[in-house]
Amino acid sequence: MGCIYILLIGLLLHVTIPVHAWKQYRVRRSIDLSASNPLIPDTKLPSDLVPINYTLRIELNVEQLSFLGDVNISMTCTKRTNQINLHAHNDLQVDEVNLDVVQYTDNGETTAIKIRRVDRVPKKPLLVIYLHDDLAAGGVYEARIQFKGMIWENTEGLFQGKYNQLNGDNIQDHSYFATYFRPHNARRVFPCFDEPAYKVPFTVTIVRPKGFHTLFNTEVESTEIVAGNKEADRFKITPPISTFTLGFVVSDLVVIKYDDEQTNIHPVIRIWARKEFHESLKDASTKIKSIMDYLTNFWNASYPLSKLDVVALPNFASVKPADNWGLIVFKENELQQGYYGITQELVYQWLGSWITPFWWSDAHVNKAFAGFLSASTAIEIDKGLEFEGKWPMTILYSIYYEFSKRYPHSRITAMKQETTCSKTELVLRMLNYTLGEETFRKGLQKFIRHREYKTFVSNDIWEALTKQAHLDNKLCESATVNEIAESWVTKDRIPMVSVLRAYDKRSASVTQRLYLRERPHDVPEQDKMLWWIPLVVVRQDNLNFTNSSATKWMKNIREVTLENLPDSNNFIIVNPEEIGPFPVNYDAHNWNLLANYLLTAEGRAKIPVYTRAKLLHDAWNLAYAGDLSFATAFNMTLFMQYERNHLVWNPVFTLIDHIGRHIDMSAVHKKFEIYVRTLLTPLYEELVQDQLEGEAKWKTNLRSLAKTFLCRAGYKPCIEEAQAVFKNWMDSPEPDLGNPVANQYICPVFKWGTQEEWEFGLQRVINFPESRMQSERTYLLKTLAGCPIQASKINRLLNITVLDNNGNFTDNDISLIFKMLSGGSNGYMALFKFLQQNWDSIKLRFKDQEGLWDNLINSATGLFTTQEGYDMVSQLYVQRQGEFGTAEYIIEKSLKNIKEETKWSDENLPVIEGWLDNFLKQHKLSYEKFIG
Incomplete structure (x- = not known):
C-alpha cells in the first residue's frame, strides 16, 4: 500500500500517467450486459482529463438543512483540450465567480489558468469550465471549486434522518446526517468525476455541530474547534476509491461494547446504534466476524482497510444498504436477520470497493458474484438454516419460467436486470461445480490480487478463471471461460438438452435447443442460439453425485455423442443437482427407469434432494412445453406419495397450478382435482398430526401450501x-x-x-x-x-356492478372483478355469457369508458383453451363484427391465442385423461371417497 502512496505523490510532482496507457484501458470491452444501460442513464465524461486526487471539505448547516464546501481536484491531461467537464447535479450550486484553475509547474509552484466562462448544461448534471488556452497533454492541473447544496429527506446524496429515543421519562428527538452516493449521487454533494472507473485518493474534512461525531471511510486524523460551535474532523487520506463508495455519517449513535472485544485485531470492527437498540444487536458482532474470517480465507487476502464501521441507522429509508468502503450503513432490522444480507455487503468491500467495476454494465457481474458468494458463505456458516435449502432453486425456477416465455420480461427493464443477475449467479455456480471449488477459488484469488485498488471488466474475471482452469487441467486449452460465460450471459434465454439413448450401442445422442414453454414456438433466430453446456452424467450402475466434472462439453454445437453408457436396465441422469441452469429430457425408457427407481425407498435415499426435485420439475415443464408425454410426466409424480422433503414438494404446487388452470375448462379437470386430493391428503394429514410449537418454518409453509391446494380441490x-x-x-x-x-x-x-x-x-x-x-x-x-365456481354467484355480482351501476362499486372495482374472473374457466365462461346476453346494455354502459370495455373483452374472450371455446368466441366475433370498437384488435388476438391453446389441448388432454382414468381405477377407494 505504501507503494501506491509514493506513486500518487509522484503524480502530483508531474510523474504523469502515460496517455496511451489510459486510452488503452478506457476502451477495454466486457461482455455487454445491456440490461444495465437503460437503468443507469448517465452522461459519460470525456477522457481528456483524469483525476489524480481530491481535497474535499464539507460544512453542515443543520439548522437550515444545507451544506457548503470546497473541493480541489488534481487532474492530469491526457489530450489537449480547452475545457474541463465535471459531474455536478442541477441542485448543487457552484460559485462560478470564485472558481479557479491552476497548473503545477516543474518546480512545484502553481500558475493560474484563465477561465473564459463556466456553463451548467441544461437537463444534464454537468459543469463545464471553458478555458482561454488549451491544457497541454501530460500537464497536471487543479480545479478549485466552492459550492453549496441542500440536505434532503430522501436517501440520495446527503440526507437527514430522524428518530426518537427514551431518556429517563422523556422522549428525545434525534437527527443524523448521512450520504448515499450509489450509483451516481456524489455529484449531488460536490463536483467530481462521478464514474466508477476513476479511483483516486480523497483527503476529506467534515465540519459538524458539537455533540455529534462523524464516521467516514477512514479513521479521524485530527479534530479542531471552528467558529459557530462546530468541530472539523480531518480524516486520513483514503486509498484509491470511486466516488460511489465514498461516504460519511454524522450522528450521536453510540458504539456497542462487547464482552469478548479484543484489541489489536485487523480490521477493527465497530457497530454503531442508538443505545436502546444495543441489546437487539448482541449477536451482530459474532456474525460479522465469522463472515469476515470466511471471506478473508476465501480471497486469501486480508481486509484492505484498518477499520470497518457498521451502522444500524434508525428509520433508514433506502431499499439497499449504503455499502461505502469501510463504512456500511444498514437498516436496524437488517442487522438482526441472517447471514446472507450482511455477507452481501461485506463481499462488496472486497469486490466492489477494493476492486471496482469499470462501468455499470460490469456491476451486474459484480452483483452476481456477491449473490453467489454470499449464499455460499451463509450456507457454510449456518449449515443452510437461513435458506432452508431453497438456494438456488427459488431463483432457478423463476429463471426457467421467465426465459421460456416468447417475450421474456414483458419488456420490463427492471425485471430484465434482476433476471440477468440471477442467471449470471447460476452460471457462476455452474463454473464452481464444473471447474471444481479449488480451481474456482484460486482463479478468483489471482484475479483479486492482480486488480487490487483498480477497476475491472467482467472479462478480467473470466480470464483469471480460464488461466487457473488450464493450469489445473480442468478445461482444455482450446476452451475459455470467457466463451462459456458469454454464451449464457448475453442471451435472455436458456437451452434445453435432449438425451436420446441408443441402448444397443451403449451411447446417447445429446442435442441442445432453445427452451420454450409458451406457444407458439416461433421465436426468431432460435435455430442460431447455442450454448456452452457441461454434460455431467450420473449412472445407475455407479451412482456418484460427488463428481461434478463435465464428462463432455457441448462447445457451441448442436449435437454431441456420449459413449460408454450403461445397459438398458440402468438409467442415467444428466445435469444432476441442477449444476447448470437448463432442463434435460430423455427417451421414454430412461424416464420410466427413473420413475420406477424413485418408487423404491433405496432409490429415494440414494438420489439427492435437488436431483429428485429436478427430475420432477423437468418432466412436468417439458410436458407442459410439448416436449414430453404427460403420461411420462405424471408417472414421475407417483413417488411423491412417499416424499416428505419440502424442496421436492415446492415445485409440485406450481405445476399443479399451471396444469390445473390450463385444463380448467375441460371435463378432465374434475378427475385432476381428485388426483390432487389423493396426492396431497396423506402429506397434509401427516403434517397436521406432527404439528409442534416452534417447528421449522419450512414445515409450517409446506402444511399451509398443502392445505391451500386441497381446499382449492374440494377437500x-x-x-x-x-x-x-x-x-x-x-x-x-x-x-x-x-x-x-x-x-x-x-x-x-x-x-x-x-x-x-x-x-x-x-x-x-x-x-x-x-x-x-x-x-x-x-x-x-x-x-x-x-x-366461486357457480355461475349464479358471478352473474349476481356482474348484474349489480355493471348493469345496475351500483354506486358502491367504482370503475377500479369493476376492472378488478374482470381481472379476477379471468383466473379460471368458471369465471371467464360466466363473463363471456354475461357479455353475450347483455351486449347492448353493456355497450351503452361503457360507451365513454374505453378502458373498461377493453378489459371486459380481454377477460371474457382471451383465456379459452379448447375448440369449444374457440367456436364460442369466433361466433361472437362474427355476430358483432364492427361493434367491438377499440377492442377489435383484442378479440382478434384472443382468437389467435385460443387457436394455439386448442392445439395443446387436442394433443394433451386425451393423454392426461387416459392417465388419470388409469390412476383413479387403481385408487378405487380414494376415488369413491372424494367423488362424493
Whole structure:
C-alpha cells in the first residue's frame, strides 16, 4: 500500500500517467450486459482529463438543512483540450465567480489558468469550465471549486434522518446526517468525476455541530474547534476509491461494547446504534466476524482497510444498504436477520470497493458474484438454516419460467436486470461445480490480487478463471471461460438438452435447443442460439453425485455423442443437482427407469434432494412445453406419495397450478382435482398430526401450501372447517365492524359454500365502513369474484356492478372483478355469457369508458383453451363484427391465442385423461371417497 502512496505523490510532482496507457484501458470491452444501460442513464465524461486526487471539505448547516464546501481536484491531461467537464447535479450550486484553475509547474509552484466562462448544461448534471488556452497533454492541473447544496429527506446524496429515543421519562428527538452516493449521487454533494472507473485518493474534512461525531471511510486524523460551535474532523487520506463508495455519517449513535472485544485485531470492527437498540444487536458482532474470517480465507487476502464501521441507522429509508468502503450503513432490522444480507455487503468491500467495476454494465457481474458468494458463505456458516435449502432453486425456477416465455420480461427493464443477475449467479455456480471449488477459488484469488485498488471488466474475471482452469487441467486449452460465460450471459434465454439413448450401442445422442414453454414456438433466430453446456452424467450402475466434472462439453454445437453408457436396465441422469441452469429430457425408457427407481425407498435415499426435485420439475415443464408425454410426466409424480422433503414438494404446487388452470375448462379437470386430493391428503394429514410449537418454518409453509391446494380441490375437511369459522362472522351482531375470519378460510367458503354465505360477503363489501382498512375490502372483493365456481354467484355480482351501476362499486372495482374472473374457466365462461346476453346494455354502459370495455373483452374472450371455446368466441366475433370498437384488435388476438391453446389441448388432454382414468381405477377407494 505504501507503494501506491509514493506513486500518487509522484503524480502530483508531474510523474504523469502515460496517455496511451489510459486510452488503452478506457476502451477495454466486457461482455455487454445491456440490461444495465437503460437503468443507469448517465452522461459519460470525456477522457481528456483524469483525476489524480481530491481535497474535499464539507460544512453542515443543520439548522437550515444545507451544506457548503470546497473541493480541489488534481487532474492530469491526457489530450489537449480547452475545457474541463465535471459531474455536478442541477441542485448543487457552484460559485462560478470564485472558481479557479491552476497548473503545477516543474518546480512545484502553481500558475493560474484563465477561465473564459463556466456553463451548467441544461437537463444534464454537468459543469463545464471553458478555458482561454488549451491544457497541454501530460500537464497536471487543479480545479478549485466552492459550492453549496441542500440536505434532503430522501436517501440520495446527503440526507437527514430522524428518530426518537427514551431518556429517563422523556422522549428525545434525534437527527443524523448521512450520504448515499450509489450509483451516481456524489455529484449531488460536490463536483467530481462521478464514474466508477476513476479511483483516486480523497483527503476529506467534515465540519459538524458539537455533540455529534462523524464516521467516514477512514479513521479521524485530527479534530479542531471552528467558529459557530462546530468541530472539523480531518480524516486520513483514503486509498484509491470511486466516488460511489465514498461516504460519511454524522450522528450521536453510540458504539456497542462487547464482552469478548479484543484489541489489536485487523480490521477493527465497530457497530454503531442508538443505545436502546444495543441489546437487539448482541449477536451482530459474532456474525460479522465469522463472515469476515470466511471471506478473508476465501480471497486469501486480508481486509484492505484498518477499520470497518457498521451502522444500524434508525428509520433508514433506502431499499439497499449504503455499502461505502469501510463504512456500511444498514437498516436496524437488517442487522438482526441472517447471514446472507450482511455477507452481501461485506463481499462488496472486497469486490466492489477494493476492486471496482469499470462501468455499470460490469456491476451486474459484480452483483452476481456477491449473490453467489454470499449464499455460499451463509450456507457454510449456518449449515443452510437461513435458506432452508431453497438456494438456488427459488431463483432457478423463476429463471426457467421467465426465459421460456416468447417475450421474456414483458419488456420490463427492471425485471430484465434482476433476471440477468440471477442467471449470471447460476452460471457462476455452474463454473464452481464444473471447474471444481479449488480451481474456482484460486482463479478468483489471482484475479483479486492482480486488480487490487483498480477497476475491472467482467472479462478480467473470466480470464483469471480460464488461466487457473488450464493450469489445473480442468478445461482444455482450446476452451475459455470467457466463451462459456458469454454464451449464457448475453442471451435472455436458456437451452434445453435432449438425451436420446441408443441402448444397443451403449451411447446417447445429446442435442441442445432453445427452451420454450409458451406457444407458439416461433421465436426468431432460435435455430442460431447455442450454448456452452457441461454434460455431467450420473449412472445407475455407479451412482456418484460427488463428481461434478463435465464428462463432455457441448462447445457451441448442436449435437454431441456420449459413449460408454450403461445397459438398458440402468438409467442415467444428466445435469444432476441442477449444476447448470437448463432442463434435460430423455427417451421414454430412461424416464420410466427413473420413475420406477424413485418408487423404491433405496432409490429415494440414494438420489439427492435437488436431483429428485429436478427430475420432477423437468418432466412436468417439458410436458407442459410439448416436449414430453404427460403420461411420462405424471408417472414421475407417483413417488411423491412417499416424499416428505419440502424442496421436492415446492415445485409440485406450481405445476399443479399451471396444469390445473390450463385444463380448467375441460371435463378432465374434475378427475385432476381428485388426483390432487389423493396426492396431497396423506402429506397434509401427516403434517397436521406432527404439528409442534416452534417447528421449522419450512414445515409450517409446506402444511399451509398443502392445505391451500386441497381446499382449492374440494377437500371436505377443509371446506367444513372454513364454513364453521365463517359462521362466527355471519352470527356476529355487527359484522361490518371487523372481519374475524382469517383470509385462508374465505375463498373455500365462496367457492364451495352456499349462496347465502357468498351473499353475506357481498353485503360486507357494499356496507364496508370507510374507517376500516380499504385493503380488507379489496381482498374480500377479489375473493367474491375470483373464487366461486357457480355461475349464479358471478352473474349476481356482474348484474349489480355493471348493469345496475351500483354506486358502491367504482370503475377500479369493476376492472378488478374482470381481472379476477379471468383466473379460471368458471369465471371467464360466466363473463363471456354475461357479455353475450347483455351486449347492448353493456355497450351503452361503457360507451365513454374505453378502458373498461377493453378489459371486459380481454377477460371474457382471451383465456379459452379448447375448440369449444374457440367456436364460442369466433361466433361472437362474427355476430358483432364492427361493434367491438377499440377492442377489435383484442378479440382478434384472443382468437389467435385460443387457436394455439386448442392445439395443446387436442394433443394433451386425451393423454392426461387416459392417465388419470388409469390412476383413479387403481385408487378405487380414494376415488369413491372424494367423488362424493
